Amino acid sequence: MSSRTSDRIATGVFIAIAIIIISLLVGLFYFILINGFKYISFHFLTTPSSSLMPGGGIRDQLFNSFYILLITMVITVPLGLGGGIYMAEYAKPGKVTDTIRSCVEVLASLPSIVIGMFGLLLFVTSTGWGYTILGGALALTIFNLPVMVRVSEDAIRAVPHDIKEASLALGITHWHTIKTVILPSAFPSILTGAILAAGRVFGEAAALLFTAGQSTPRLNYLDLNPFSPMSPLNIFRPAETLAVHIWAVNTQGLIPDAREVANGSSAVLVLSVLLFNLLARGIGSLVYKKMTATK
Structure with missing residues (x-):
């Protein structure tokens, strides 16, 4: 041949x-x-769900999904980026570094149900918080942190050494070189990793079942006091996300129009992930241009 x-x-x-x-x-x-x-309709997106009457919506579940995503990424991105910087720039080659890298890879391969059970033990039972948004966000942080660390490390290592050496040759400190030269160059790849991690948050159900719960209290969206029990911003309240809601609707069968709600919720979930990806990439592109002074 x-x-x-x-x-x-x-x-x-x-x-x-x-x-x-x-x-x-x-x-x-x-x-x-x-x-x-x-x-999908305006009524479907702006009314709370009902377990007794048909015609309920997904207002609270949709808000909970985005709120848990926000808190999770606020925790995950700094920790993951810091871990990636350490592994790529500061960790010395050797058995200790190889062990850390192996632990990160093992943690990334753990099933989400295991993370959920660990979160139930640590963030629900041991702390005494019960089912909370914060507990769910911390469990998802454990779930997504290894991915963020590896993506950040690979992105930083992919930056050409000539750029780093040129910066150091000008007398710029190592940390200032990382902050002003390496990170802006690695930003697109880091952004991709953050988007992948965020996508896993949107679709995750198993870990949140045991940490954030399967119910949402009655919320007053005009109450912005984060310590109020009825405030949607209260991180110490239970919160059913959209993915958990789809699972509950299909398994419990209590809602008369369960099939319609599940199908509509699935479509909203897919569209939310797509919209988030497009917005994140658009904003990331603007930030990258500003950081690198490119047109």
Whole structure:
């Protein structure tokens, strides 16, 4: 077999794989959206759910999902970025560093149900908080932190050494070089890792079942006092997210229109993830241009 024929076969195989992957994604999105988009309405998005009467909405679950996402990323990104900087720039090669890296990889492969049980023991029972938004966010932080560390480390290591050496040759300190030269260059890859971690937060249910709970108290969205029991900003209240709501609706079957609510919630979840990705990439692009003074 000639090299040209081998090249054509390999090209065809990779194109076929790409078509299969794209077809699966398009088919999945089409199935979810075509079955759920017709149930999405202003009433559906702005009314609380009801376990007794049909026609309930997902207002509280949608807010809880974004609120837990915000708190989780506020905790995850600084810790993950700091861990990535340490592993890439400060950790010396050796058994200790290899052990830390192995532990991070093992933690990244743990099932979410295990993280949920650990969160139940530590953030629910031991602290005495009960089911809370903060407990769910901390459990998701454990879930996403290894991914953020590895992505940050790889992004920093991918920055050309010439850029770093040129900065150090000008007499700039190591930390200032990391802050003003390396991080801006690695920002697109770090942003991608943050978006991947955020996507896992949107779709996670198992860990939140045991930490954030399966219910939401009656909320007053005009009450912005974070210490009020009825305030949506209270991080020490239970919070059912959209993914948990979809699971509960399909398994408990208490809502008369369970199928419609589940289909509509699934479509909203997919659209929320898509919208978040687009907004994050758009904002990240503006930040990157400002950090690097590019047009």
